[in-house]
Amino acid sequence: MDKIIICGGRPLHGEVEIGGSKNDAVAIMAATLLIPGKTVLHRVPRISDVDTLLEILRHLGATTRFREDGALEIDASQLNTCEAPQDLVRQMRASFNILGALLTRFGRASVAMPGGCNIGARPVNFHIKGLEELGAKLQLHHGVYHGEVRRFRGANIYLEFPSAGATQHLMLAAACAEGRTIIENCAAEPEIVNLAAFLNACGAQIHGAGTPTIEIDGVPELHPTEFHIIPDRLQAGTYAVAAAITGGDVFIRNARPEDCRPVLAKLRETGTEVQEYPDGVRVRRVTERILPTDIKTMPHPGFPTDMQQVFASLLTIADGVSLITETVYESRFRYTTELERLGAHIVVEGRTAKITGVPALTAAPVTCTDLRGGAALVVAALVADGATEIDGLHHIDRGYEDLVPRLRQLGAAITRTQDANGGLRVCSV
Numbered sequence: 001m002d003k004i005i006i007c008g009g010r011p012l013h014g015e016v017e018i019g020g021s022k023n024d025a026v027a028i029m030a031a032t033l034l035i036p037g038k039t040v041l042h043r044v045p046r047i048s049d050v051d052t053l054l055e056i057l058r059h060l061g062a063t064t065r066f067r068e069d070g071a072l073e074i075d076a077s078q079l080n081t082c083e084a085p086q087d088l089v090r091q092m093r094a095s096f097n098i099l100g101a102l103l104t105r106f107g108r109a110s111v112a113m114p115g116g117c118n119i120g121a122r123p124v125n126f127h128i129k130g131l132e133e134l135g136a137k138l139q140l141h142h143g144v145y146h147g148e149v150r151r152f153r154g155a156n157i158y159l160e161f162p163s164a165g166a167t168q169h170l171m172l173a174a175a176c177a178e179g180r181t182i183i184e185n186c187a188a189e190p191e192i193v194n195l196a197a198f199l200n201a202c203g204a205q206i207h208g209a210g211t212p213t214i215e216i217d218g219v220p221e222l223h224p225t226e227f228h229i230i231p232d233r234l235q236a237g238t239y240a241v242a243a244a245i246t247g248g249d250v251f252i253r254n255a256r257p258e259d260c261r262p263v264l265a266k267l268r269e270t271g272t273e274v275q276e277y278p279d280g281v282r283v284r285r286v287t288e289r290i291l292p293t294d295i296k297t298m299p300h301p302g303f304p305t306d307m308q309q310v311f312a313s314l315l316t317i318a319d320g321v322s323l324i325t326e327t328v329y330e331s332r333f334r335y336t337t338e339l340e341r342l343g344a345h346i347v348v349e350g351r352t353a354k355i356t357g358v359p360a361l362t363a364a365p366v367t368c369t370d371l372r373g374g375a376a377l378v379v380a381a382l383v384a385d386g387a388t389e390i391d392g393l394h395h396i397d398r399g400y401e402d403l404v405p406r407l408r409q410l411g412a413a414i415t416r417t418q419d420a421n422g423g424l425r426v427c428s429v
């Protein structure tokens, strides 16, 4: 079993380039099923969630290919089944959006309830209710949704929570519906804005993405296009926190400051200097100790739930007490037990984690509990005294492209190995 081994204590310095966003790539890849023709996507990250979704698309009959220049071609002209492979759909969350796309293409579809990180119940009731409001008839049998629709019909949909996935799913289902759809209280993340931009580049008529209300005028069909995935704001945030926790100085190329604003604002509160440039962000710690701060996760543009875990690592060595309140998911604190193995003092009560900063962390064997929880362990290990061994790497592989080489390039003593003695080697780098 692979392990990441990190010998903590080296400040990160230099430049790191951020690749494409996982959550943008998977949303747009699912949407390509709407399009009879060859879509070309640039900056798709090479991560396991992308591989899983590509396997699903191929099972449905699409042809896919990474070109030599790194661009991904998806040709969904000839789909041959509307039944998604259950075992693959259950491995990730965004695969569920293919239900709306297949219903558009075939008038019927079968897609299992999705999987994804174990961070809460994560039901799909908003997706189902919205698709039904657009005219689909859906039934759940043995964990698989079976649906039928003649053609989606525009509708007024109110989401009781601004769900990113439901907003994306309903946007793509409404793209070729008959008439106008209005989605209220929708999510406003940069990945929503870019999915709308992608669909519009394919001929859709979507307005208001990035605001709480999106209007979609259905068009008869979409055409293929060539399009760029946005840089990953969560990877950018992870490197920014890694620079801060190690007392380093890192330029994060491609990070879009406007997408990272809540995280950058909180970083400044911890005594970190953040400089914003058109082509990236420079992060440099300017205080001796990290200053404590409180965080409450919120739908965009609030502080992203996906960054609370990595940020918690930073606060474990702050000079005082910090509170993190998680309002989006009901159980996204499982990683805190692993951080405690490294010497962190964290008490979780309900949806709040109280972190009492300690002067230093110490290395220990730890296990990733989920994708961002895994990244939190990597970030903490960068400052833990000794060699930290991290296993459960399949979680990190789902969303972080080339994490180990990129951190090594910034000066971290980090390696990925199957070898029990790898820790000795990395500490003597």
Ligand code: EPU
Binding pocket: 022, 023, 024, 026, 093, 094, 117, 120, 121, 122, 123, 124, 125, 126, 127, 128, 161, 162, 163, 164, 165, 166, 187, 305, 306, 328, 329, 330, 371, 372, 399
């Ligand atoms: N929710 C419902 N019913 C629904 C849909 C959502 O109750 O039908 C609830 C969820 O249980 C959760 C809240 O609404 O409590 C927000 O969920 P949302 O639908 O916004 O999340 P998602 O679309 O499943 C995406 C990202 C997550 C990220 C969230 C929130 C993808 C593939 N996943 O999930 O990313 O945490 O939005 O921003 O886009 C990650 O990258 O590590 C990750 C988990």
